[in-house]
Amino acid sequence: MAIVLAMQGSVTVSTATTFLSKFFEELAFDGLADRAAAEARRQVERRPDWWMPVLFSRLRRGRPWYEPRFGDERKRRFDDVWKKIMEGNCTPVLGSGIGGEVFLPQRYELARSWVLRRQMPITRETHSDLAKVAQYLSVDSGPDMPPTELLSFLRADLRAKFAASMPELQWTDPLQSLISKVGARCRQKLGLKDPYTILASLDLPIYVTTSWTDLLEDALAVAGRTPTVRFFDWLHDFRFEEDPLPTPSAAKPLVYHVFGSFWKPSSIVLTEDDYFTWLRAWMRHVDNDKTDFVPGSVRNALTDTSLLFLGYILDDWEFRIMFQSVKSFAGSSRQDRHQHVGVQLRPETATVDPEAAQDYLERYLDDDHVNLYWGSSSEFLNDLRETRPGP
Numbered sequence: 001m002a003i004v005l006a007m008q009g010s011v012t013v014s015t016a017t018t019f020l021s022k023f024f025e026e027l028a029f030d031g032l033a034d035r036a037a038a039e040a041r042r043q044v045e046r047r048p049d050w051w052m053p054v055l056f057s058r059l060r061r062g063r064p065w066y067e068p069r070f071g072d073e074r075k076r077r078f079d080d081v082w083k084k085i086m087e088g089n090c091t092p093v094l095g096s097g098i099g100g101e102v103f104l105p106q107r108y109e110l111a112r113s114w115v116l117r118r119q120m121p122i123t124r125e126t127h128s129d130l131a132k133v134a135q136y137l138s139v140d141s142g143p144d145m146p147p148t149e150l151l152s153f154l155r156a157d158l159r160a161k162f163a164a165s166m167p168e169l170q171w172t173d174p175l176q177s178l179i180s181k182v183g184a185r186c187r188q189k190l191g192l193k194d195p196y197t198i199l200a201s202l203d204l205p206i207y208v209t210t211s212w213t214d215l216l217e218d219a220l221a222v223a224g225r226t227p228t229v230r231f232f233d234w235l236h237d238f239r240f241e242e243d244p245l246p247t248p249s250a251a252k253p254l255v256y257h258v259f260g261s262f263w264k265p266s267s268i269v270l271t272e273d274d275y276f277t278w279l280r281a282w283m284r285h286v287d288n289d290k291t292d293f294v295p296g297s298v299r300n301a302l303t304d305t306s307l308l309f310l311g312y313i314l315d316d317w318e319f320r321i322m323f324q325s326v327k328s329f330a331g332s333s334r335q336d337r338h339q340h341v342g343v344q345l346r347p348e349t350a351t352v353d354p355e356a357a358q359d360y361l362e363r364y365l366d367d368d369h370v371n372l373y374w375g376s377s378s379e380f381l382n383d384l385r386e387t388r389p390g391p
Contacts, residue, residue: 011052078387091301097311135272176262205248234281
């Protein structure tokens with residue numbers, strides 16, 4: 001509980017009624033609990049029991065809830081984001097939550113379904129943690145079982161949702177092919193409001209993604225852009241020595257997958273062990289400056305541009321490990337120039353309350369220029385589309 005309003009003893013009904021009415025009226029105005037309590041106390045200051053109401057709070061900023069979206073700074077914040085985009089000085093870092101908002105289940109939904117289906121004897125607090133659930137499955141049934149069951153579950157989920165409306169689908173096709181076909185239908189249905197369509201309309205040269213799908217690449221191709229796709233080689237078998245990386249541009253953007261792809265199930269970063277192995281590989285290649293593993297253009301994008309995080313939950317492994325990988329590149333340029341970082345996260349996080357999230361991210365980034373947009377990826381991207389400057 002972020003705030004508690006209590007009475008220190010017997011209080012009259014008249015005082016309690018007057019105090020509480022004013023308190024909630026003021027709280028609704030700006031969400032500042034301490035100011036609301038002060039205004040309410042002023043209404044009863046001439047009563048003998050004026051001192052009875054007391055406010056207990058562990059808040060640092062005073063608000064017991066987050067302000068939706070950018071709050072009252074919407075125009076200024078989006079103007080700043082668009083300036084970065086128009087200058088090509090912005091890099092989207094995209095999580096799996098974007099695809100989940102379209103038609104794929106979220107990772108916490110996958111975790112819960114596995115726990116229920118297999119009746120896993122794990123604590124309730126970890127039922128939504130896909131990495132922990134997949135780790136249990138790996139130990140219990142073998143390291144190849146988590147990606148195998150993941151693909152099987154997603155295929156069944158797609159079939160349950162779209163078999164009737166898309167009878168032309170061949171359910172023996174590769175999973176990524178099915179996802180792409182369903183994605184095309186969803187893009188057509190959503191039109192300009194489709195998250196990936198909006199992302200593809202941003203003329204940026206580099207997109208970094210932790211998603212396992214090709215939905216972004218498909219949207220870029222539909223938009224008339226020719227994406228180049230690369231993967232971080234955490235397993236040492238995704239090398240591209242004979243395929244030089246062209247310079248990323250708006251016409252030929254680079255899509256850099258950091259956690260693998262459905263096209264190669266063994267490349268998927270899924271279990272706790274996978275994340276630890278991935279992070280060790282990342283740090284080793286960053287320290288050794290091996291640009292054949294992490295292209296220089298990706299390094300520059302993660303250090304010298306404004307980062308726009310989309311589709312993440314604050315306490316999820318996907319976000320935390322990706323954030324750590326960004327921090328591993330942080331050098332004097334980010335700290336000295338105070339790079340603006342645009343961050344969009346879902347506020348329904350399990351372990352960090354919304355009021356503390358701003359401080360948490362500022363400390364995490366060692367930067368005091370972190371702007372939080374509280375809402376879904378779809379809401380953010382549609383707000384971004386609606387605030388796009390004219391020609």
